[in-house]
Amino acid sequence: MGKVFRWVATTVVALALGAGSAAALINFGGAFDARIVNGAWETGRHTGSASADPYSRARGAIYGLWGLPPSEVVYYTALQDDTGQPLQRSCSYQVSGGALPARWWSVTLYRDYFLIENPARRYSWSSTTIDVAPAGNWRIDVNAAGEGDNALPMGERDGVFALSLRLYQPLPQVLDNRATIELPAIHRGACQGSSS
Amino acid sequence: MNRTLALVLYGIGLALISHFAIVFAAPYLATDVVIARIDKVRALTPNELRVAPPTSPPRDLVPMGNADTITASSWLDLRQGPLLFEAPLPRRGEYWSVSIFAHDSDTDFIMSDRDVQAGEPARVLIYGPGQVPPIQSDAIIARVSTERAFLLVRAIMRDRNDNADVEALSAELRQATLRPAP
Numbered sequence: 001m002g003k004v005f006r007w008v009a010t011t012v013v014a015l016a017l018g019a020g021s022a023a024a025l026i027n028f029g030g031a032f033d034a035r036i037v038n039g040a041w042e043t044g045r046h047t048g049s050a051s052a053d054p055y056s057r058a059r060g061a062i063y064g065l066w067g068l069p070p071s072e073v074v075y076y077t078a079l080q081d082d083t084g085q086p087l088q089r090s091c092s093y094q095v096s097g098g099a100l101p102a103r104w105w106s107v108t109l110y111r112d113y114f115l116i117e118n119p120a121r122r123y124s125w126s127s128t129t130i131d132v133a134p135a136g137n138w139r140i141d142v143n144a145a146g147e148g149d150n151a152l153p154m155g156e157r158d159g160v161f162a163l164s165l166r167l168y169q170p171l172p173q174v175l176d177n178r179a180t181i182e183l184p185a186i187h188r189g190a191c192q193g194s195s196s
Numbered sequence: 197m198n199r200t201l202a203l204v205l206y207g208i209g210l211a212l213i214s215h216f217a218i219v220f221a222a223p224y225l226a227t228d229v230v231i232a233r234i235d236k237v238r239a240l241t242p243n244e245l246r247v248a249p250p251t252s253p254p255r256d257l258v259p260m261g262n263a264d265t266i267t268a269s270s271w272l273d274l275r276q277g278p279l280l281f282e283a284p285l286p287r288r289g290e291y292w293s294v295s296i297f298a299h300d301s302d303t304d305f306i307m308s309d310r311d312v313q314a315g316e317p318a319r320v321l322i323y324g325p326g327q328v329p330p331i332q333s334d335a336i337i338a339r340v341s342t343e344r345a346f347l348l349v350r351a352i353m354r355d356r357n358d359n360a361d362v363e364a365l366s367a368e369l370r371q372a373t374l375r376p377a378p
Contacts, residue, residue, distance in 0.1 A: 006203060007203065007206075010203050010206060010207040010210075011207075011210060013207065014206070014207040014208070014209075014210035014211040014214065015210065015211070015214050017211040017215075018210065018211040018212065018213065018214030018215035018217075018218065019214055019215070019218055021211070021215050022214070022215045022216075022218035022219050022222075023218070025219070026219065026222060054216075054219045054220060055219060057222075057223055057300075057301065057302075058219050058220075058222035058223055058226075060223075060301070061222060061223035061226035061227065061300075061301040062222060062226050062259070063259055063260060064259065064260050065226055065227065065230055065258055065259065065297075065301060066258070066295070066297050066301065066303075066346065066348055067303075068293070068295060068303060068306060069303055069306065072293065072306055072308065077260075103290075103291065104290045104291050104352055106262070106263075106264050108260075108262070108263050108264075110260055113259040113260050114253060114254075114256050114259065114260075114261075115251065115252070115253040115256050115261070115263055116253060117253040117254060121252065121356070121357055122357070123252075123253075123263035123356075124263045124264055126264055126290075126352075127290075128290055128354045128355060129354075129355045162260070164260055166262065168290075168291050168352065169291070169308065169310070
C-alpha cells in the first residue's frame with residue numbers, strides 16, 4: 001500500500017510541477033530576450049513568427065492569436081503607466097504622442113484582454129480617427145467614465161487593463177529600433193482615494 | 197535506495213514530459229478554443245469564406261482583437277485538395293491583407309495590398325503539406341504546414357462608427373471567393 005501511494009503521489013506531484021512550470025514560463029513570455037521593452041510598452045521580438053521560442057509561441061497564441069509578424073505589424077502592449085504602476089480603473093491617464101512611424105496605427109484599450117463595452121462604442125483611436133492638434137501631437141484620455149478628449153472608457157468594473165499600440169506596416173527603421181523609438185507617453189493623473 | 201532513485205527519475209521524467217507537452221500543445225489548443233467559439237456563433241463550414249462584422253464586446257471572440265478591422269475568414273481543410281483564394285482589393289479602407297495561420301498558430305503566409313498590382317485582384321493558390329504546386333502560375337503560391345489552417349482577410353476601417361463606410365467596406369470584402377484550385 002505504501003509503495004503504491006509513493007508512485008501515485010510522485011505522479012501527481014510530477015504532473016503538477018510540469019504543468020505549473022509550463023504555465024509560469026508561458027506567462028513569463030519565453031526566452032529572456034523574447035520581449036523588447038520600451039518605457040511602459042513592450043513587444044515580442046518574434047510575434048507571429050515560427051522562429052519564436054516555444055514559450056513565446058504559446059504565449060502569443062493564448063494572448064494574441066493570429067498576430068502578424070513584426071515586418072507587417074508591430075504590437076506593443078502596456079499594462080502599466082510611465083512610472084511602472086499597473087493601469088487601474090480608479091486612476092485617470094493621458095496617453096500622448098505625435099506622428100508614429102507606420103502606415104497606420106491605433107491605440108486600443110482592453111480589460112482582461114477583451115474590449116470594454118461602452119455606450120459610445122469607442123474602443124480605440126487610430127491615425128484616421130484621432131483629433132490631432134495643429135502641431136501634430138494628440139492626446140487620449142483614459143478613465144472609468146470615458147471623459148475628456150479622444151476618450152477611452154475603462155468601464156464599470158475592475159480587471160487587468162492593457163493598452164495595445166499597433167503599428168501597421170512600420171517604417172523600415174522601426175524593426176531594429178523597437179526598444180528606442182519614441183512611443184506615446186502614458187501619464188497617470190488623479191486617482192480616487194489618492195492625492196497623486 | 198535503487199527504488200527511491202527510480203521513483204525520483206520517474207518523477208523528473210514525467211514532469212519534463214508534461215511540461216513540454218503543454219508548451220507545444222498550447223498553440224494548437226488556443227487555435228481550437230477560438231475556432232470553437234467562432235463556430236458556436238457563426239457555424240463554420242470548412243473552406244467557406246465568411247465576412248464578420250467589426251468585433252464588439254461582449255461578442256469579441258479573440259483575445260486582444262483589433263477593434264478597427266473587418267475580417268473575412270475561413271477554417272481551411274486542405275485534406276480535400278488545394279484552394280484558390282481570389283479577391284478584388286477594396287477601394288475603401290486603410291489597409292488590406294490576407295494571411296494564413298497553421299493549426300499551431302504559425303504565420304505561414306501574409307500578403308498585403310502593397311503586394312498586389314494596381315487594378316488586379318489578389319490571387320492565392322493554397323497548398324497543404326505534401327501537395328505539389330504548379331511550376332508556373334499567375335497566382336501567388338501559399339504553402340501551409342498543417343492540413344487545417346485559418347485564413348484571415350483583414351481590412352482596416354477608416355472609422356468603425358461610420359456605419360455607411362463600414363457597410364460599403366464589408367460589401368467589398370464579400371466579393372472575395374475561396375474554391376478548389378482548378
